[in-house]
Amino acid sequence: MKHRSGPDDSHQSLFILSTGDRDGIADLVRDQGWQAIAVRRRAGAVQRYLAGDALIALVDIRNVKDPLPLIGPLAPAVEASGGGLIALMDANRLDQVPELTAIGVTHVLSDPVTPDALRAALACAQAMTDRLGGGVAQARRARRIRRGDSLFWHFDPRTRRVRLSEALARTLSLPTEAMNPAALLRRVPRADRAMVAMALRGMIRTGRLASFVHGAPGGGADRMVHHPRISDGVVVGDVEWLAEGHHRDMGARDYLTGLRTRQDAMNWIETHLVKDMTLLSLSISQFDRMNAAYGQVAGDALLGRIARRVERMVDEVTGPGPIVARVAGTEYLVALTGDHAAPERAIFLARRILSAISRPFNAGDHLIRLTARCGIAQSRPGDDALHLMRRAGMALADAKQAGGEGIRILTADHRSRQVDTDQLETDLRLALNRGEIGIVFQPQYPVDQQRIVGVEALARWNHPKYGPLGAGILFATAERSDYMLPLSAHIQEQALRQAANWPAALSSLRLSINVTAADIAQPDFMANLLGMVDRCGFPRARLTVEITESGLIEDIDAATTLLAAMRAEGLAVAIDDFGTGYSSLAYLKSLPLDYLKIDSGLAQDIAGSARDRIIVRGVIHMAKSLGLKVIAEGVETEQQLDLLANEGCDMYQGFLRSPGVSSTELVALVSG
Known part of the structure; x- marks a missing residue:
């Protein structure tokens, strides 16, 4: 049948x-x-x-x-x-x-x-x-929300006629052929018609575009928002659904997304802080580039679509209860209470949200890809809403600077992180003498084996007031205070001294240390580095120097000379974080290298779409054809590892096997 x-x-x-x-x-x-x-x-x-x-x-x-x-x-x-x-x-x-x-x-x-x-x-x-779409019971509504990207209308100012897309015509029970705008207006609930008519007349009369919202035809809880834009002289209105309940209490709602405003979120947090609470602070990366490419109106519409994905993921993972707010231009906030406020639950939700945002968005006949970062902060006794939100903001700042999965968490055990940035700059100059800058080592594994073959040295700042601060905040503070060179030299020397004193169980491991663009710009950089290596007693043959590609691209000739000289002295050389900047595979042929390290974001794309895989495959194959070994950073899943191995990646590091560990913990990992 x-x-x-x-x-x-x-x-x-x-x-x-x-x-x-x-x-x-x-x-x-x-x-x-x-x-x-x-x-x-x-x-x-x-x-x-x-x-x-x-x-x-x-x-x-x-x-x-x-x-x-x-x-x-x-x-x-x-x-x-x-x-x-x-x-x-x-x-x-x-x-x-x-x-x-x-x-x-x-x-x-x-x-x-x-x-x-x-x-x-x-x-x-x-x-x-x-x-x-969330199960059979919610399938119809979920499909309708997903179809929001294909709901649109065209208005020709010359003929003063409007034409609807098939999806919008079906939704409004109207024909797809050109019609008078009055026919569209009649499908708007009576209470909203005056406002919509005013918006349409103003648009026709002045040419100014403004978004407008109205209730769904036939009533119900949903709202429809229209985002007009100009395309080839025709006004195109992109239409999306606002989820149920967004029409209520619009005075406390963000006008672009229908989410709670920052002030309303603060009021809610203040009211509920008697219970355990965890905040997720989310930020969309490089949104300004998307705005430049597609325009402000498209950007505004996309903020609403991001909000819908965040809401749906929160609802799917936690059910009703948590609130979602838009607190700044491209920043969102999720407040969790009760059992959902536990760190492991918050991290799980953050990963699901970041994954949802990374999936492509439809924008007319384009696909837009975005990435996001997340900072997580748990409440502490004595917190108020402002302090808790500031601590979530600090965790987000750290997540923006750091690599890996883009999530940083401050647990309730940490001291207040209402950080005074000016004070941090002062504290950093004392931190080296106080021994607050520590080193951890992230293990590196062959893609086809479980044994550790090398480590990358990473810095951590154990601040006496704010608790552990990651490399993101540490290096951002150093850059602001013009203290990058002393900090970099301190980290390199500490890593070399620790590694030189490793027990016999670690005697075969390679050590990778990072050097910055400021380091290699110094005329005596190589002599100072070699002197440091020899004083510490670490074998040159087991040392890899990782240089970020952004520090090389500016002067390829100087970088070629420097890298060749370091290799002649027995050091191995790697380009770190390849894929984070304006990467050019062509310039790799000019540089004498041993390793290419793929940035975590690029490595994780191997499990994305077909186009993502093609890009990662191209990077790996180009590096292999040039005789380089390839190391992938930020590997988090077995699927990513399998795909990277199949494409010829040699080694990997990431949370799939181990985070950064101390020398003592490293011995236990190798011995175990």
């Missing part, structure tokens, strides 16, 4: 890409009661998918020698929409399924296609889409 799709059953539309049998597949799909949106050409296919309301896509790769050009560009768009991707393939090529799933395929359908097999594939893809 055919399934009949209702007016709001967006999951019953299927996007089809077939270069050879578009119409035949479309007919089979329609026989199953699905609406077919079918194209022949891969050029523009992603834009067609994003503009439509289908969540599930089917790509015909029968008789296609290389499926990547067809599937690769479409897979991130399907993932961003929370949909499924079906590959229709030849039955004698099913051995390619693992490769296809690695680039984004979620289901396969083999030729010849029977109605039963097609029905089963569509049902499985639909069930997966429903699960991504």
Whole structure:
């Protein structure tokens, strides 16, 4: 029996890409009661998918020698929409399924296609889409929210006619053909019509664009927000859903996202601080570049979409109770109480939120990728809202500066972190003499073995008032106070002295120390470094000097000379954090290197979309072709490790195996 799709059953539309049998597949799909949106050409296919309301896509790769050009560009768009991707393939090529799933395929359908097999594939893809929406009971609302990126309208000022996208027309029960704006206005709840009419008339009369909000047609708790923008002389209105409950208490809500404001969040925190509380402070990285590329209006709309993802993840992990607020331009706050305030629960939620934000966003016919950082602070006796929020802000500042997964936590055991930055600069000059700057060693492992072969020396500041401060705050303070050179030399010498006194169990380990751009700019840098190594008694043959790529790019010729001289003296040389700046694979051929260290963010992309994997694969293969060993930083999952190993990565470090440890703990790890 055919399934009949209702007016709001967006999951019953299927996007089809077939270069050879578009119409035949479309007919089979329609026989199953699905609406077919079918194209022949891969050029523009992603834009067609994003503009439509289908969540599930089917790509015909029968008789296609290389499926990547067809599937690769479409897979991130399907993932961003929370949909499924079906590959229709030849039955004698099913051995390619693992490769296809690695680039984004979620289901396969083999030729010849029977109605039963097609029905089963569509049902499985639909069930997966429903699960991504939060379960069967919430599937319809979740699909509607996911479809917010494909809800839009066009208004032509010359004809004064408006045309709706298919998804918006279905939502408002209106036709897709051009109409008078009055027809759109009549679908707005009566209480909101005057405000919407005023916004539309003002836009037509002055050309100024302003977002506006109204209730959903037919009532209910949801709200719809319209974000107008100019595109080729036509006004385009991007529409998104605000989740239930956001219409209430709008006086205490942020006008762009519908979240609580900073002041309202502070009031709530002050009221609930009698209980255990943990704050998550989130910041979106490099949002200004996104604004520059797509415009302020698109940026404002994206802030709301980020808010929806944060809210959905909080609701999924904790259920009702926690609050979510927008406290600054691109900063969000989540307040947890009770059992959810435990550190391990807060870190778990932070990881889920950062993962959700990293998934692509649809913006018209574009995909936008963002990253985020998170600082976590637990309440302490005597805290008020301001102090707790400031401590969360300090944890966030540390997370922004540090590498790894982008999360930093201050537990309740730490002293107050209401940090006076001017005082920190003064304290840093005393910290070296007081022995407050400590060293930890992060183990490095071969990708195919469990044994430790080397370590990277990392700095920690054990501040007498604020407790442990990570490298992010430490180096940021040093830069502000023009104290980078003494600090860097101190860290290098402490690491070398400790390593020189390691017991026999660690005698085979390599040691990596970091040098900064300020270090290598000094004319006597190499002589001072070699003198330090020899005084400490650490063997040159076991030492690797890691130089950040940003310190090299400015003067390739000088860097080439310096690195060649260090290698001639028996040191190994690595480029650290490759992938964080404006990386150029081409300049690697000019530099005499031993290792290339892939930045944690780039290494973690190996488990992302097909395009992410292509970029990481290109970096690794280029380095290997130049005879370099490749070390991946920030590896957190077995999946990341397996993929990196398959691409030829030699070594890795990260929380999957071990954080930074003391020399004593390192001995236990190696001996155990």
